[in-house]
Amino acid sequence: xxxxxxxxxxxxxxxxxxxxxxxxxxxxxxxxxxxxxxxxxxxxxxxxxxxxxxxxxxxxxxxxxxxxxxxxxxxxxxxxxxxxxxxxxxxxxxxxxxxxxxxxxxxxxxxxxxxxxxxxxxxxxxxxxxxxxxxxxxxxxxxxxxxxxxxxxxxxxxxxxxxxxxxxxxxxxxxxxxxxxxxxxxxxxxxxxxxxxxxxxxxxxxxxxxxxxxxxxxxxxxxxxxxxxxxxxxxxxxxxxxxxxxxxxxxxxxxxxx
Amino acid sequence: xxxxxxxxxxxxxxxxxxxxxxxxxxxxxxxxxxxxxxxxxxxxxxxxxxxxxxxxxxxxxxxxxxxxxxxxxxxxxxxxxxxxxxxxxxxxxxxxxxxxxxxxxxxxxxxxxxxxxxxxxxxxxxxxxxxxxxxxxxxxxxxxxxxxxxxxxxxxxxxxxxxxxxxxxxxxxxxxxxxxxxxxxxxxxxxxxxxxxxxxxxxxxxxxxxxxxxxxxxxxxxxxxxxx
Numbered sequence: 001x002x003x004x005x006x007x008x009x010x011x012x013x014x015x016x017x018x019x020x021x022x023x024x025x026x027x028x029x030x031x032x033x034x035x036x037x038x039x040x041x042x043x044x045x046x047x048x049x050x051x052x053x054x055x056x057x058x059x060x061x062x063x064x065x066x067x068x069x070x071x072x073x074x075x076x077x078x079x080x081x082x083x084x085x086x087x088x089x090x091x092x093x094x095x096x097x098x099x100x101x102x103x104x105x106x107x108x109x110x111x112x113x114x115x116x117x118x119x120x121x122x123x124x125x126x127x128x129x130x131x132x133x134x135x136x137x138x139x140x141x142x143x144x145x146x147x148x149x150x151x152x153x154x155x156x157x158x159x160x161x162x163x164x165x166x167x168x169x170x171x172x173x174x175x176x177x178x179x180x181x182x183x184x185x186x187x188x189x190x191x192x193x194x195x196x197x198x199x200x201x202x203x204x205x206x207x208x209x210x211x212x213x214x215x216x217x218x219x220x221x222x223x224x225x226x227x228x229x230x231x232x233x234x235x236x237x238x239x240x241x242x243x244x245x246x247x248x249x250x251x252x253x254x255x256x257x258x
Numbered sequence: 259x260x261x262x263x264x265x266x267x268x269x270x271x272x273x274x275x276x277x278x279x280x281x282x283x284x285x286x287x288x289x290x291x292x293x294x295x296x297x298x299x300x301x302x303x304x305x306x307x308x309x310x311x312x313x314x315x316x317x318x319x320x321x322x323x324x325x326x327x328x329x330x331x332x333x334x335x336x337x338x339x340x341x342x343x344x345x346x347x348x349x350x351x352x353x354x355x356x357x358x359x360x361x362x363x364x365x366x367x368x369x370x371x372x373x374x375x376x377x378x379x380x381x382x383x384x385x386x387x388x389x390x391x392x393x394x395x396x397x398x399x400x401x402x403x404x405x406x407x408x409x410x411x412x413x414x415x416x417x418x419x420x421x422x423x424x425x426x427x428x429x430x431x432x433x434x435x436x437x438x439x440x441x442x443x444x445x446x447x448x449x450x451x452x453x454x455x456x457x458x459x460x461x462x463x464x465x466x467x468x469x470x471x472x473x474x475x476x477x478x479x480x481x482x483x484x485x486x
Contacts (some may be wrong), residue, residue, distance in 0.1 A: 074325035
């Protein structure tokens, strides 16, 4: 057998080195938006209209969990606009000096709702029904790091239900997982956002959380201090809070803020 | 459809480049670890295998620290070309390579350890120096194991998610791999898109593993079918 290893090595190494050469990260007409994954659909729709009206500006998205997106910006990722699913990650960036407090604007709001599967017989008719012994499993986002779970815990605590339901809770690693648990009937109820409930035909809303039972669910948009295209980021934020942007947000079930 | 093919291309490119990098870095490491006891061998052994034990998101967080402006890699790239690697395909290649490295090193090292000392002694009698013994005796005899290691690293890379999304982001058309696209589709509630993507990734992974395993076969290699 011929010694083929050096040959394989050279063939594979050349493109590897080529990929490592320097290249300017982002052209100046591009706006890189790091956004909470739950905003995927509504932001794509907003992007289509915005790009049509603002040629040649292009929006590029980086969708992920708000916590991970925060870490990336903190470590200097070249992000122009950060749209988070709660105020906590943006507040943390303001504290650490990656975002100036004046560069934060709230673009949308949401509701916290209690849902159950549409296909199984209705077991839960109110928040209080979560106490019942037939309700054995309730899905919420992991309150350690999933914003919807933090709101969920807050609601359960304010309603005085936490001690009764704590042992029944099943944690989802994101709000979509909570939705899937409820859709599949594996749990009797779950706590998600109004927009998630509206996106699925397999679940029904039992009741929204009373307004005073949790901090308002808002989506802040923040322009990092190191943004390369702060002007583009500001233009996109302006679009989102314009009447056109509000119409798109409303279409996907989000509340808007004045 | 076009963007789907592009995503697949990004995935394959990152996996192949990561595999190449693993080979370049991992073969000397496997060689060193296959030699009899020497100072600090245990330390190197632990360091190479660490990514196997840590959750990928933790590995990703460490890499993010290294690549940030304050980190050694970030400071270097900042000086070299005035930009960080965060959110580039190169970052994804590095993340995949770090996670694939222990798999490759283990397989290659076992194979190198299995080469009988007599083969090396015979080569020495014939006047071969150390380097040509490695090239002509050790690597050819250990090749099935080395190739298996490459396949494992490639497979790990194709399915990589946690570390990649930390350092390379999830930017469609740029750093979004098939695994990240599946995550995004699930997060957005696009279940049928997620199913389609999963199906395609499964098919591509199965096909490439099938091809790879055929090449591993020593009988084929002897007939000269060993080189890609």
